[in-house]
Amino acid sequence: xxxxxxxxxxxxxxxxxxxxxxxxxxxxxxxxxxxDLIAKEGAVDPDQDFAMQYxxxxxxxxxxxxxxxxxxxxxxxxxxxxxxREGEAISWHLLxxxxxxxxxxxxxxxxxxxxxxxxxxxxxxxxxxxxLSGDLVDAQQARRALDYLVGFxxxxxxxxxxxxxxxxxxxxxxxxxxxxEREKEIEAFVPQxxxxxxxxxxxxxxxxxxxxQQLDGxxxxxxxxxNAETADNASKRILEASGADTSQPLGxxxxxxxxxxxxxxxxxxxxxxxxxxxxxxxxxxxxxxSRKLRFSAQQTMRIAQQLYxxxxxxxxxxxxxxxxxxxxxxxxxxxxxxxxxVIEKRFGKDKLPAxxxxxxxxxxxxQEAHEGIRPTDANRAPESIKGQLSNDQYRLYDLxxxxxxxxxxxxxxxxxxSVDLAAGDVASFRATGSTIRDPGFMAVYQEGADDRSGDAxxxxxxxxxxxxxxxxxxxRPEQHFTEPPPRYSxxxxxxALEEYGIGRPSTYASILATLExxxxxTQENRRFxxxxxxxxxxxFLTEHFDRYVDYEFTARxxxxxDAVSRGExxxxxxxxxxxxxxxxxxxxxxxxxRSEVMKARELGTDPQSGRPVSARLGRYGxxxxxxxxxxxxxxxxxxxxxGQSIDTITLDEALAxxxxxxxxxxxxxxxxxxxxxxxxxxxxxxxxxxxxxKKDDDPYTIDRDRALELVEEKKENIAxxxxxxxxxxxLTVMKxxxxxxxTDGRKRVKVPKxxxxxxxxxxxxxxxxxxxxxxxxxGKAASKKTGTGTGKAKTTRKKSSSNR
Numbered sequence: 001x002x003x004x005x006x007x008x009x010x011x012x013x014x015x016x017x018x019x020x021x022x023x024x025x026x027x028x029x030x031x032x033x034x035x036d037l038i039a040k041e042g043a044v045d046p047d048q049d050f051a052m053q054y055x056x057x058x059x060x061x062x063x064x065x066x067x068x069x070x071x072x073x074x075x076x077x078x079x080x081x082x083x084x085r086e087g088e089a090i091s092w093h094l095l096x097x098x099x100x101x102x103x104x105x106x107x108x109x110x111x112x113x114x115x116x117x118x119x120x121x122x123x124x125x126x127x128x129x130x131x132l133s134g135d136l137v138d139a140q141q142a143r144r145a146l147d148y149l150v151g152f153x154x155x156x157x158x159x160x161x162x163x164x165x166x167x168x169x170x171x172x173x174x175x176x177x178x179x180x181e182r183e184k185e186i187e188a189f190v191p192q193x194x195x196x197x198x199x200x201x202x203x204x205x206x207x208x209x210x211x212x213q214q215l216d217g218x219x220x221x222x223x224x225x226x227n228a229e230t231a232d233n234a235s236k237r238i239l240e241a242s243g244a245d246t247s248q249p250l251g252x253x254x255x256x257x258x259x260x261x262x263x264x265x266x267x268x269x270x271x272x273x274x275x276x277x278x279x280x281x282x283x284x285x286x287x288x289x290s291r292k293l294r295f296s297a298q299q300t301m302r303i304a305q306q307l308y309x310x311x312x313x314x315x316x317x318x319x320x321x322x323x324x325x326x327x328x329x330x331x332x333x334x335x336x337x338x339x340x341x342v343i344e345k346r347f348g349k350d351k352l353p354a355x356x357x358x359x360x361x362x363x364x365x366x367q368e369a370h371e372g373i374r375p376t377d378a379n380r381a382p383e384s385i386k387g388q389l390s391n392d393q394y395r396l397y398d399l400x401x402x403x404x405x406x407x408x409x410x411x412x413x414x415x416x417x418s419v420d421l422a423a424g425d426v427a428s429f430r431a432t433g434s435t436i437r438d439p440g441f442m443a444v445y446q447e448g449a450d451d452r453s454g455d456a457x458x459x460x461x462x463x464x465x466x467x468x469x470x471x472x473x474x475x476r477p478e479q480h481f482t483e484p485p486p487r488y489s490x491x492x493x494x495x496a497l498e499e500y501g502i503g504r505p506s507t508y509a510s511i512l513a514t515l516e517x518x519x520x521x522t523q524e525n526r527r528f529x530x531x532x533x534x535x536x537x538x539x540f541l542t543e544h545f546d547r548y549v550d551y552e553f554t555a556r557x558x559x560x561x562d563a564v565s566r567g568e569x570x571x572x573x574x575x576x577x578x579x580x581x582x583x584x585x586x587x588x589x590x591x592x593x594r595s596e597v598m599k600a601r602e603l604g605t606d607p608q609s610g611r612p613v614s615a616r617l618g619r620y621g622x623x624x625x626x627x628x629x630x631x632x633x634x635x636x637x638x639x640x641x642x643g644q645s646i647d648t649i650t651l652d653e654a655l656a657x658x659x660x661x662x663x664x665x666x667x668x669x670x671x672x673x674x675x676x677x678x679x680x681x682x683x684x685x686x687x688x689x690x691x692x693x694k695k696d697d698d699p700y701t702i703d704r705d706r707a708l709e710l711v712e713e714k715k716e717n718i719a720x721x722x723x724x725x726x727x728x729x730x731l732t733v734m735k736x737x738x739x740x741x742x743t744d745g746r747k748r749v750k751v752p753k754x755x756x757x758x759x760x761x762x763x764x765x766x767x768x769x770x771x772x773x774x775x776x777x778x779g780k781a782a783s784k785k786t787g788t789g790t791g792k793a794k795t796t797r798k799k800s801s802s803n804r
Contacts, residue, residue: 005074006112006126007067007094009081013117016310016317017080020119021126026074028067030081031060035093037148044145044152046583050575052145056097064097071103076110078126083113083370084325084506085565088133089140095132115326116376117310117319139565142575146170146557149579153586154545161597162536163619167518170557171503172511173541173549176520178496179488180530180538187648189484194223195231197238199262199429200253200474201421206462207473210262210421210429212238217425231477234427241424242472253474261469262421262429274412276441278329278359279372279404282505283498285324288403290491291448293395294526297490297509303396304373311393313385319376320385321400325506328370329359331407335371338378339408351440353410374404406445413438417461421470433461487527501555532622532646540597544589548582600625604651611635613654615646622646624654639677656700661685664704673707675699686711688745726762733757733765747772 004025008014011029018027035054037043045051056064071077077098079091091111098104110129114121147170154168197212212220215234225231232250239246242260254260280288282301289300304324310317331339336356343352359372375397382398389397416434423429436442464470488496494508503511515521520534530538541549548554557578563569600616603624611627622645627635638657640649661676664684671687682699683690684707691714693699697706723740724733731744733751740757742749742765749768751757 002075003073004076004078005067005070006078006080007091009087009090010305010309012306012309013319016117016319017122019317020122025078026070028070029063030067030090030094031063033057033086033090033093034060034064034097037144041152044148046149046575046579049572050145050579052141054093067094068098068101068103071098071107074107076108077104078110078112078129079132080112080114080125082325083115083323085136085140085143086506087113088136089144092132092137115371116322117308118376121376135567136565138571139561142564142571143561145575146561146578149575149582150548153582154541154548157586157589158537158540161540161592161594162617163533165518166533166537167514168537168541169511169514170548170554171497171507172514173538174500174502174551174554175493175497175511176515176530176534177538177542177549178493178551179515179521179528180535182485182488183530183535186484186487189482191481191483192223193226194480194482195225195228196478196480197225197231197235198476198478199238199421199472200476201262201431201470202473203462203464203468203470208431208433208459208461210419210431212427213420213430214428215426225477228477228479231479235475235477238423238427239472239475241426244472244475251474251476251478254472260423260472262423262472264419264464264466264468264470265422265428266418266420267464267466268418270416270418271437272414272416274414274440274442276357276406276409276411276445277403277447279331279374279407280400281327281329281372282325283494283508285373285400286494286505286508287491288399288448289396290489290494290526292399293392295392295396296512297494298513299392300396301509303392306393307397307400311385311388313380313388320380320397322371322374322376324373326370326373327505328361329372330361331371331374331404335374335378336408339405342378342381343405343409347409347443351409351443353408357408359407372404373400375401378405402445406441409441409444410438412436412440412442417464419461419464423472431461433459435460487524487529489527493528500551501558502551503554503558532617532640535645535647536598536617544592545585547585601646603649603654606655613651615640615649615654617646624649624657626655626658660699662699662702664702664707667708667711673704673711675702675707684710689714723757724760724765726765731762731765731769733760742768744769747775 002024006017006021006025006027007030008017008027009030009032011031014027014029018025021027034057036057038053038055043053045053079094081087081090081094088111095104095109111132112125112129114125150170151167155166158166158168199210199212201208201210212234214220215224218224225234235250236246239248239260242262244254244260245258248254248258278284285304286297286300289295290297293300295303301324304321307320308322308324310319313320340352340356378401380401382394382401385397386394413436414434415437417432419431421429421431486492490512493512494505497503497508498505515528515534516523518533519531520537521528521530523529538549560569560574564571564574598617600614603613603615605611606613606626609626611631611633613624613626615622615624617623620639622640624638624640625635626638627633629635636658638654638660640646641657644653661674664673664675667673667686672685674685675693676683676685677699678690680692682693682697684693684702691707691710693702693710697710721735722732723735726732731742733740733742736748738750740751742751742760747769749772751760751768755764
């Protein structure tokens, strides 16, 4: 009896597939990538046509050994890794490793792909295998080599010119540039004043609103009325033309006796259609999950992976959705047939279009064999399996199910009404409203949007006819100011990257995570804000490597890599075209000085000392500096506060940083009291003790009364934890997180398990402290001060440090 080995990527997927194939098949997982470039210089050799040196991924070495052992016993090998470029590459690397170990021999090796983990899909794939795609493997190798060459050459330059721990990337750096440029737009934005004039109207006991559209025969644009005087003048003339009492205050409801009237001059009724959104692809799933579920891109992909690989639904383990890394909005005919059956059964035949809805794939390199992200079984409604899913799994599955069902339903039909109302010859107002005649797909799902403003068209108007006079109950001139563009959210940044053609949706989640991990950006209200480090890195790359953070250049590079995957071009010439000028630029920019890159921003002069004040980025973060190194008096340094930036901090804000520590007087028992910031955050100091500030406390503004509250709270906490105290607190027995301990303020010694803390004598406590070793760091400092340290002790410390 033949025995076949099937190799997939994840153990969860292996477990699901194993149940479908039977005893003649053994399913094993590679646990992701099995080989990667060696982590040192020379892993990619441009002088040898970009030859690459690989090594086994250390964490998967034992699994590779197990796969090799199983291969020896197998009669046939099926490489069933994911159906994309990365999956193809993993299969190729596996095959190369197995050949190197001599375990393949003349055994048949098949490549199988499937886009959903269902019994039928798995068996179909096994029955119709293919060979490895050299084009896909070449494209993935080219992409990996390119990312290595950029990262391994540009990142060390950032370490030398800025600070350690930084990185640059082919897609990461343009993404960061987008965030930084948006922040600069916001900072440079100058609000402009404008006014709107709205009429409150009443007909058949139904209030509605009209917005000023024309004034003195001209169309009202955003800045037609740009100050209060013009707005008041226009409003009074409108009231007069409507017959209202002009002595009444503007903006307030008019008494019935003082109301005017507007004449209905036009009523226009239209019917419009709203079509459903296409099935999810990777990027749109990330966007919608961000908007509607508040998931990060990484969280979305992690949960989608779980749904794809298989969940025990009570009737056995099954993959619930199709493959979640896709650029295609296609759906199989079988899937469409299933969706139409569900729609007819659950929502009625009238909710089905005559023909299935078709959607066009926008991505240039989408593989049409792929499908959009959809449920593997449309009959598996979210509520039917809610008990078998975690809350996050249920919410994401519910989103995918509803979007997919909605995409095959009829359009929504919306009745819209537009009414013009005149105030004599002076002005014309427009009121708009809408009603949903037939919700169609909207009964199931509506697509979210970023930065959605209120939609006036969702208002419902009362019945109105031309020639009617409508009571004007109030006229409201309102002041507005233009607003800056919003910061990018995860959803809007993913959309922007996709529109520019930068990167691939499957990489967006890791890119966004890297930007935060490198401290290039932070999130405020789920929007990206660049840090000073992110700004400096972007400034350096934009000034010195402009081509490589250029959006069009990056998108063209992506197109070339896609052409490799389609077999339209060779990968080595593509890399050569990139590498030669890039290497020249790297060599050229080695000469740029760190002081030039980290150039300080001059803020002005301290009025008290006459010394210059500047702000800059240091190796440990952004800081303000008072004075220069050339001054006779040493310069002072102060870290910027959270929320402050080198590019926006003012002279007064910087000078305030040098006021710490702030003297707050003394405590009632005579101890000096001050506020400051330390390595663990802001605190109040009283004598030799410290009390941390609360979240809403500010060391720059906290007053003595509030500081004393914190001191008393600290004392109460200490008292609650104190078991015994000797010599006025010089030696104490305390309750600790891991049990009672003895301390003299410097050393902490656990109370022996065979002793009760309450019964310890002062002599016993002192003996415990005396016998305890010096605290790390403090003993070292003491040795230096007293000169008692030995060379041998120093050597031992150095060795143990290096071993760690």
